[in-house]
Amino acid sequence: MAQRHARFLLIPFLIPASALVAAAPAQADDADAASTEAADTPAIIVTTRAQQLYRVEETEIGKVPAKPLDIAQSVQVINSDLITDQGARDITDLYRNVPGVSANNYATVTYRGFTQDVTYYDGLRGDPFQTFSVPQLFTIERVEFLKGPAGMLYGAGSPGGTINYVTKKPQDTFAANTRVIVGGRNRYGASGDVTGPLDAKGVFDYRAALFYEDYDSYRAHASSRTFVADGGLTAHLAPDTKLTTQVTNYNQNLPGNRLRGIPIDADGNFLTYRSWNHNDPDDYIRYNGTVVQSRLDSKLNEALSFNLAGRWFNYDETQKYHEPVKLLDTDSDGTYDTVTREYRDQHRKVDGLSFGANLVARFDTGALRHTVLAGADWYRENSWSLNKSTRDVPSLSLTDPDYSTSTRPDMSGIAGTLSDARALRKGIYLQERVDIGEHVILTAGLRHDWFDDSDFEEDTKASGGDTTWRAGAIYKPRKDVSLYFNWSQSFVPQDVSNNTAAAGGPFDPETGFQYEVGAKSELFGGKLQATLAAYRIVRRNVLQVDDSKDAVDGVDQLAPLGEVTSKGIEATLATDITRNWVVTANYAYNDTRITGTAEGQSIDKSVGDRFPNTPHHQAGFWTRYQVAAIDTAFALGGQYVSDQIDRSGDRLKPFTVFDASVTHDFKVAQVMFRIENIFDKYYAVSGFTAAKGAYLGNARSWFIELRKAF
Secondary structure, three states: OHHHHHHOOOOOOOOOHHHHOOOOOOOHHHHHHHHHHHHOOOOOOOOOHHHHOOOOOOEOOOOOOEOHHHOOOOEEEEEHHHHHHHOOOEHHHOHHHOOOEEEOOOOOEEEOOEEEOOEEEOOEEOOOOOOOOOOEOOOEEEEEEEEOOOHHHHOOOOOOEEEEEEEOOOOOOOEEEEEEEEEOOOEEEEEEEEEEEOOOOOOEEEEEEEEEEEEEOOOOOOEEEEEEEEEEEEEEEEOOEEEEEEEEEEEEEEEOOOOOOEOEOOOOOEOOOOOOOOOOOOOEEEEEEEEEEEEEEEEOOOOEEEEEEEEEEEEEEEEEEEEEEEEEOOOOOOOOOEEEEEEEEEEEEEEEEEEEEEEEEEEEEOOEEEEEEEEEEEEEEEEEEEEEEEOOOOOEEOOOOOOOOOOOOOOOOOOOEEEEEEEEEEEEEEEEEEEEOOOEEEEEEEEEEEEEEEEOOOOEEEEEEEEEEEEEEEEEEEOOEEEEEEEEEEEEOOOOOOOOHHHOOOOOOEEEEEEEEEEEEEEHHHOEEEEEEEEEEEEEEEEEEOOOOOOEOOEOOEEEEEEEEEEEEEEEEEEEEEOOEEEEEEEEEEEEEEEEOOOOOOOOOOEOOEOOOOOOEEEEEEEEEEEHHHOEEEEEEEEEEOOEEOOOOOEEOOEEEEEEEEEEEOOOOEEEEEEEOOOOOOOEEEEOOOOOOEEEOOOOEEEEEEEEEO
């Protein structure tokens, strides 16, 4: 792997699904030819790049190792080679690569029209980045996207889709690499990792890694400092049994944060310059997170295998910042020029513990090949927070802000608001896949979940359960083409604060179901990869006030009256035009609307019948051309996102941005120059409310990274 990292370094910016999705291996003669061709070319030059480098042979996003071409649902995998080539630092750098996924607020995304904020690591719950911290990629081997409801596989979750991070594990061969980065806005950093066998007999493998990066934001007096320490140990207990334990610590210091957006008017025009910051210079976010996880994998025989895994995480975050509250027109000229603020002192703690077990059996009955999955998972999360706030702070001008004097008030006399809650999830599931000859694959699965939520401060509880199904069919007219149909379900428990007898509860969970049809192909040994998917998702049982019932003791009575429907099409293409020229393109259309609601009411966070941060159209391209004679590769990418709305109903304008890179191999090391937002476009990627503003895409930025592998 280290040698491959040393040889294959180039920065793509917009790789669509088909370039990222694993698929069936190329024929042996194609693979041998590609191997010989690569060996005869300079280190920087990689031919048949779409065909080989970004392909992942199998994924466990469906709980059972499988080729994505054999999964009856839309799947995309961004592997470590792509992450390295792209120079991606955190998950927000990858969203543009995945049609149907767009930025929402902070680490959340809009996924096929629905807000998604639950992520998985190696198939388990336990996200160490919560609320306002963004997941880092230094410890990540690949990111897997399963689109549409996945209740049968993962339990409670958004109907839009699932994101699973696969972490880097110790390897049984030695590899090491170091990187140094410098760039604009005082950017600098370094990282290094090493892995290999720990003893001569190969019983133990290890991995150790460190990462640090520091840079200033384009927003006034805001910056970012991130440190990550990661280690792992694998013990080979038997020829087909291994136990891997990992420990990771994350530390972030974000001066001048928490960053909201830039206020806009109803037409999406910004009301001040891009570097304006509602925070004072001594505001900050400080975050520390620790993760410990272990996984036992064992192959009992050719028919049976199993894995057992556990994950514990701790999240601790302190925020001291100024929150925008209301826009003012102080000189009555019809234009907002000032924002009132609220000072907030917040401390959040979250810890979680999860376990998962999967047993896989493979056997034949006549001409039928069976793969049966039986599994169970358990998750408990405790969350605690203390929030203090006051509006006894000065307003801030949008055009001429004064940051010369700290406005941090004395909060010692404010009691604050305490939150103390626990969420418990349990589930069992069973799935069977049947391969009928070489052309047909049928899959069906069933799961039942139990949940038990408690709000200790409000002294309220909510418990219940739900059953979800999943079914799919694949027809393969040839081994490199899949035509598929999928039907899947999801559920999300109602919020514990609403699911009380006082409000008319308990209520059934929100539910979702999806119909999806599509085609996947990897023609000419993978040189031309294409995907096409069409889907319809319906989300039901959204709680609303039931106007047919009178309030009881001042509490509005609720009912699961709301319904939301998402419809869309996604298409991707990746192809090697020549041995030196690769082109990828992607497009996504989505229309998410309220299709059922109580008369005169709006579903939470909606505006009319639409939802914020749900663009109708997204498109992207990336092309790379390599010049073998000078050991250099050039890349250009572009992204288009159509207009959106924020929670206040203000328009977010459409945008198109371009990125580029140049990578040169100096033999002793490689150097990559990357520039983002070439034309320095001032644009919004998503929005919140009028006062809190529109969240911005990054201003033009650049960096140079030196990479050396051993």
